[in-house]
Amino acid sequence: MKKNISASSSRPQAKCLVFKPAACSLQPSATRLILFFFCLLFFLIPSSYAQEITILYTGDTHAMLYPCSCPIESDGGIARRATLIKQIKASNPATLLLDSGGFFAGGLLDEYTQNTQLDMERTKINLKAMAAMKYDAVGIGDDEFNFGREFFQDNIDRSNLTFLSCNMKSDKVLPYIIKDIAGIKIGIIGATTLAAVPKAGGLKFTDPKVAVGDAVSYLRKNGVKIVVLLSHLGESEDLNLINDIPGIDILITGHTRAKDRPYTKTVNTLVLRPDWQARRLGKLSLTVEHNKIKSYKVEELRLSDRIADEQNIISILPRCFSDAGCKKEGSVGLCQNPGSVNSSCVFNKANKISLLIITSRDCISCNTEGLVNFLKKQFPGLDVSYLYYPNQKADKLVKDFAIFGLPAYLLGKEAEKEKSFDSLKINLEKKGDFYMLKPQFSGFSYLVNRKKIKGRLDLFLSLYDKNSKALLDTVKGFNPAIHFLATDLKDKFDSHAGNLEVEEYLRAVCVQKYYPKNFWDYISCRAKSINSSWWEDCLGGLDGNKIKSCAKGNEGALLLRENISLNKELQVMFGPTYLADNQEIFASKGVPSKEELRKIIKR
Numbered sequence: 129m130k131k132n133i134s135a136s137s138s139r140p141q142a143k144c145l146v147f148k149p150a151a152c153s154l155q156p157s158a159t160r161l162i163l164f165f166f167c168l169l170f171f172l173i174p175s176s177y178a179q180e181i182t183i184l185y186t187g188d189t190h191a192m193l194y195p196c197s198c199p200i201e202s203d204g205g206i207a208r209r210a211t212l213i214k215q216i217k218a219s220n221p222a223t224l225l226l227d228s229g230g231f232f233a234g235g236l237l238d239e240y241t242q243n244t245q246l247d248m249e250r251t252k253i254n255l256k257a258m259a260a261m262k263y264d265a266v267g268i269g270d271d272e273f274n275f276g277r278e279f280f281q282d283n284i285d286r287s288n289l290t291f292l293s294c295n296m297k298s299d300k301v302l303p304y305i306i307k308d309i310a311g312i313k314i315g316i317i318g319a320t321t322l323a324a325v326p327k328a329g330g331l332k333f334t335d336p337k338v339a340v341g342d343a344v345s346y347l348r349k350n351g352v353k354i355v356v357l358l359s360h361l362g363e364s365e366d367l368n369l370i371n372d373i374p375g376i377d378i379l380i381t382g383h384t385r386a387k388d389r390p391y392t393k394t395v396n397t398l399v400l401r402p403d404w405q406a407r408r409l410g411k412l413s414l415t416v417e418h419n420k421i422k423s424y425k426v427e428e429l430r431l432s433d434r435i436a437d438e439q440n441i442i443s444i445l446p447r448c449f450s451d452a453g454c455k456k457e458g459s460v461g462l463c464q465n466p467g468s469v470n471s472s473c474v475f476n477k478a479n480k481i482s483l484l485i486i487t488s489r490d491c492i493s494c495n496t497e498g499l500v501n502f503l504k505k506q507f508p509g510l511d512v513s514y515l516y517y518p519n520q521k522a523d524k525l526v527k528d529f530a531i532f533g534l535p536a537y538l539l540g541k542e543a544e545k546e547k548s549f550d551s552l553k554i555n556l557e558k559k560g561d562f563y564m565l566k567p568q569f570s571g572f573s574y575l576v577n578r579k580k581i582k583g584r585l586d587l588f589l590s591l592y593d594k595n596s597k598a599l600l601d602t603v604k605g606f607n608p609a610i611h612f613l614a615t616d617l618k619d620k621f622d623s624h625a626g627n628l629e630v631e632e633y634l635r636a637v638c639v640q641k642y643y644p645k646n647f648w649d650y651i652s653c654r655a656k657s658i659n660s661s662w663w664e665d666c667l668g669g670l671d672g673n674k675i676k677s678c679a680k681g682n683e684g685a686l687l688l689r690e691n692i693s694l695n696k697e698l699q700v701m702f703g704p705t706y707l708a709d710n711q712e713i714f715a716s717k718g719v720p721s722k723e724e725l726r727k728i729i730k731r
Contacts, residue, residue: 178422179310182220183356183412184213187228187382187402190238190271191247191254193445195433196407197452197505200498203430204407206257207437207445212409212429213261214438222310225262228382228402229269229320229360231255232280237271239405242466246449248275249467252283257441259288265305265316267358268293269382270324277329292318292358295339297332304343306352312416314354315347319369321361321383336361337369344375353419356380363399370397377421378412391426403428446471460508478509482540484562486515486522486531491574492728493714494535499570503537506548517576526576529559533572533713538562575698578711585725586707588613588700591632592625596655598719599704604648606725612636613703614692621688630688631679635663637687638678643670 186209195205217223231254233240233247241247258266266289273280284291284300294303294317304317319336344355355375359366360382370376371394380400390410392399402410408428415423446467448454454461454473465471483503487494504510515522517534525531525538541561543549555569587608589596612633614623623629632654640647646668653666664672678684694700698713705715708728716724 178415178417179312180220180222181309181312181314181414181416182216182223183378183414184216184223184225185227185380185400185402185410185412186231186406187267187358187360187380188230188237188269188384188404189227189254189406190230190235190240191233191250192240192405192407193250193253193257193449194453195431196405198407198502200501201407201430201432203432204405205431205437206254206261206406207441208431208435209406209409210257210261210438210441211435212431216411224264224307224309224314224316224356226316226356226358226380227258227263227266228358228380229267229318230271230382231258231266232272232274234274235271240449240452242450244275246467248279249446250449251275253444253446255283255287255289256444260440260444263289264307265290265292265318265358267318267360267380267382268296268301268320268324269360270321270327273324273327273329276327277331280328292316293320294318294343295334295336296320296324296328297334303339304347306347306350310416312354312419313350313352314356315343315352316356316358317343317347319357319359319361321365323383336365337372340369340376341373344373348375354378354414354416354421358382363401366399367394370394370399380410390428398424398426400426407431448473455505456508457504458508478507479542479546480509480511481507481543481546483507483510483512484515484538484540485512485535486517486525486538487535488517488574488576491534491712493573493712495573496535496537499537499565503539506552507539507543507546517574529562529564531564532575532577533567534574534576535570535572536567537565537570539565573712573714575711575713581710584708584710585609586611586694586710587703588695588705588707589703590624590629591636591651591655591658592629593703595704595719596658597652600648600652600655602719602722603725605722608706610651611691611695611700612688613695613700614688616689616692616696621685632658632663633691634679634684634688635675637691638675638684639667639670641687642674642678646670 192204193206195202195208213225233250233254234244235241238247268291281300290305291301292304293301304315307314307316317340319340320333322333322336325333340357347355354377356378357376358380359369361369362383363381366379366381370379374396376397378398378400380402382402390401400410400412408430411427411429413425414421446469448463448471449467451461451463454463454475456475458478459475460478462474463471464474485496487496500512515525517523517526538559539556539562541563543563555566556563557566585603585606585608587603588611589599590613614621614630614633621630623633636647636651636654639650649668650666654663667675698707702715705713707713712728714728
């Protein structure tokens, strides 16, 4: 194993205070000697006060140089990232900047891949930008070998970045480093997935678990107080690894796109999941006391258009890599000399494409802005008009086109001639002289064929959702009808968490039938401790045998089938989802506030 490299920050100079007691019979030379030893002790005794350390992190960026072409929140871009990093470092010099790997372009997960030559150029620029941002260390993933061993080695040689992998044998890569941050030794290890082997041109790799275990042991023996692992193994292997190897304080994941939440905490390890393509910058704030992590805070900081571009980074960025990088409202852009320092955009006036949106003034959650912005990127000459249901013309179109949900989006047939039409047509349906966006693509919020029942609220949820208890507490005052997220398969039921979840819902609907006044207390109690098998503790003295008999028999099945019948009718698969006034359907990410719900339900 390669010797570690230790990088230490210079300790701030301390001032030695001079005390002058009122009565002192010591001679001047003796006084100076005492003061000398006092100052010496100041440096020798470890400081016990709390230190604030920041760790900024990215991963799976795939050389994303520019903000994403997203319909909502067009975030990201290395120039914005550089600005934010500079600001954070200025506010707290005790900051580490890390990447868990996957920062080369190309490969299956690179949405902006074009061809090998342009992808290589994008990778080189990304490496130059990361070096300019002064990343302290970067892990190595399988995507770092997308262009073979020679390209990888040549470019890490030219870079000022520190590349880490404890299970990869290369004299150009370190297994780990030690950084002295605010007087605290922090060890940083890299681990590479063995999926890199077929692409690495003969480079040798060892078992990552064994290599990580050896690295952690070495770092701990050499006085490291906090161990950070930059893992590109995949999260299932990460979890096995931290269960088997003690001493890893922080693990930053890679080699995965799925992310249900930005971090989790196991017994001993904080697992951080970087945002896809670095559209957000991960920030971990640590309070360290007596060389131990006392508290932490994890944030995802948006790289939105409110953040100015860092000019040094802008100076190394080509104007464009493809036509997609040439955007100007009302114009079609062409990228000339893509990916080079001489690249430029040429703009021509866009053809007019009509878009008719049918919506309802009564629908509060019918937000069309995001999709319209997306369509404007596909058709720069988009001309948008609105038709409000109900009225005579809207009624006719709704009937003729069998529209059941609003907003409905109708593109003019002139869109056929546009370059972007082919990529969008799979989500379009021909309707008369229009192309209507399919509801499963555009979404809908207002159901035109349902009778309005003012004040009614239906809530579709899973008791296994981590926010279910807080959600039930929030919506209780609105007296919603509860629909559990289960699927009727005729001879049995299914749900996301399997049989345990189904059994819970069978018991819940039986409680609702026999003890309706206790139903809410029961499901709130179960939501609080859903993984506990002691469901009877939530009955509060009710007859458990009656509930068990109902849930196990045909009665429970009939009750659950009735409970979830509206799910099937509306094709609700995920939650929390809400149906307000029996017409307006919408979802929330997490728990909405009572005020947000009240605006829709009590309008």
